[in-house]
Ligand SMILES: Nc1ncnc2c1ncn2[C@@H]1O[C@H](COP(=O)(O)OP(=O)(O)O)[C@@H](O)[C@H]1O
């Protein structure tokens with residue numbers, strides 16, 4: 001079986017016009033390098049995400065995908081390179097080539113720009129669903145409580161969770177918990193949403209219900225960066241796919257370029273592992 005016949009790019013994947021090239025990127029990463037001790041785990045990483053774009057990051061375990069997301073969301077610092085959210089410069093290299101962070105005030109402003117959805121939901125177990133969604137906007141962002149509650153209820157409805165507002169996380173399935181986590185991230189009204197393997201803790205059926213809501217967000221042109229092993233999903237929703245291996249971006253391009261016509265042997269080898277499973281949705 002040739003690579004081309006493995007996964008066909010659907011019509012919908014190419015139906016949307018590409019975002020205009022002259023718009024300022026929502027997120028820009030330039031020459032980012034990150035080490036843990038003596039081990040460099042991210043090497044010269046550069047990419048941009050433009051308004052309305054969906055970028056998927058694929059690659060084997062240990063290739064640095066989570067660390068990259070953690071650097072972008074200020075959960076880790078990096079030693080060299082630049083990170084910008086639109087007009088906000090979070091960090092940029094100084095004259096000696098070391099990343100200089102702009103400081104706490106800039107970090108705070110940048111945190112208003114993005115939302116993050118983790119693999120393991122990370123909901124507060126002792127808070128109701130509604131309170132989980134409302135907590136950060138009200139307590140951290142000091143948003144109006146009534147307005148936040150109205151938004152939280154609307155988002156929960158959008159996530160198919162109407163009637164679950166007063167439930168506790170332990171009373172929900174994993175798929176429902178992850179949809180609460182997505183509502184929680186959206187309630188911060190971010191300009192860009194990051195997902196780190198949002199379905200890898202879920203069984204196939206629950207995976208589908210979570211992928212469905214992420215697909216709906218993509219159709220509404222929510223700007224997103226999604227680390228995923230769901231190849232068919234990545235192919236269908238993404239404007240751009242980045243393949244990482246060993247801490248570097250090996251190749252990036254449209255879903256057709258990266259998934260159907262990979263140029264590098266490492267990409268081909270990685271994707272061949274998904275041939276036998278087929279596209280999983
Ligand atoms: N906190 C940490 N301390 C030391 N090494 C780490 C830490 N987090 C990740 N790593 C290492 O960095 C590399 C990239 O890991 P990670 O970003 O989790 O990859 P991925 O998400 O692609 O599986 C791996 O070699 C991992 O062992």
Ligand SMILES: [Mg+2]
Pocket residue numbers: 065066067
């Ligand atoms: Mg990871």
